[in-house]
Amino acid sequence: MTEETSPAPRKKKASLTEQRRSARSFALQALYQWHMAGQAINEIEAQFRVDNDMKSTDIKLFHDLLHGVAEHKTDLDALYVPFLDRALDDLDPVELATLRIGCFELKHRIEVPFRVAINESVDLAKIFGATDSHRYINGILDKVAGRVRLAEIQAKRLSS
Numbered sequence: 360m361t362e363e364t365s366p367a368p369r370k371k372k373a374s375l376t377e378q379r380r381s382a383r384s385f386a387l388q389a390l391y392q393w394h395m396a397g398q399a400i401n402e403i404e405a406q407f408r409v410d411n412d413m414k415s416t417d418i419k420l421f422h423d424l425l426h427g428v429a430e431h432k433t434d435l436d437a438l439y440v441p442f443l444d445r446a447l448d449d450l451d452p453v454e455l456a457t458l459r460i461g462c463f464e465l466k467h468r469i470e471v472p473f474r475v476a477i478n479e480s481v482d483l484a485k486i487f488g489a490t491d492s493h494r495y496i497n498g499i500l501d502k503v504a505g506r507v508r509l510a511e512i513q514a515k516r517l518s519s
Contacts, residue, residue, distance in 0.1 A: 373415035380479065381416040383460060386424035387483050390456040393429065400429045427467055428459045435462040442502045453488045454496065461500045465507050473508040477501060 373381070389403045404425055407413075413421070428435065439458050440447055450458070461480035464471050477500045484493035505512060 375417070378415055378417040379420055380482075381413070382418070382420035382424065383479055383483060384486070385411060385413065385416060385421050386428070386460060387453070387456050387487060389421075389425050390428055390459065391452050391487075393425075394452045394455060400425055423468075424460055424463060428456075428463050431463065431467070432459065435459045435466070438462045438466065438503050438507065439499050442499045451489060451492065454484070454492050457484050457488065457492075457496050458499060461496065462503055462507075465500065465504055469508075469511075473504045473511055477504060 385407055389400075389407050392398065392403055393400060404422065407421075408418075436447060436459070439462055443450070447455075457480050460483070461476055464476035464479070465473060468476070477497060480500055481493045481497045484496040488496070
């Protein structure tokens with residue numbers, strides 16, 4: 360085959376982990392927009408699907424996070440508010456969206472190991488949050504996990 364007739368290099372398909380990471384990243388940005396603009400979740404979701412290349416994104420997870428956080432916002436906030444060192448209204452919107460995603464995964468996506476839910480939220484905070492917000496997020500979600508995933512945490516300790 361000559362250079363002119365050789366097929367174009369194939370782009371490697373994103374792994375499931377990469378697809379989920381992309382979904383969480385888009386969900387964080389969409390929830391930030393929801394918080395700041397007060398726009399309807401369905402409108403934001405449609406806008407994100409049109410305006411972004413989501414070929415390498417777990418669309419179902421994006422949808423579930425976006426709608427799940429919006430639907431359970433009050434319950435999710437109640438999970439982490441006891442561990443805040445400031446008023447809920449004083450949280451940075453990125454921290455708020457990150458905590459809600461983390462709490463949603465801890466509470467409603469039990470197939471996701473608690474460490475994964477926490478680490479993925481910490482990674483989001485490192486990318487989108489303020490300088491040390493990832494440490495803050497980690498500490499709070501660790502305490503939330505101790506309440507909502509206690510059996511899983513204890514089982515992990517026993518198996519170690």
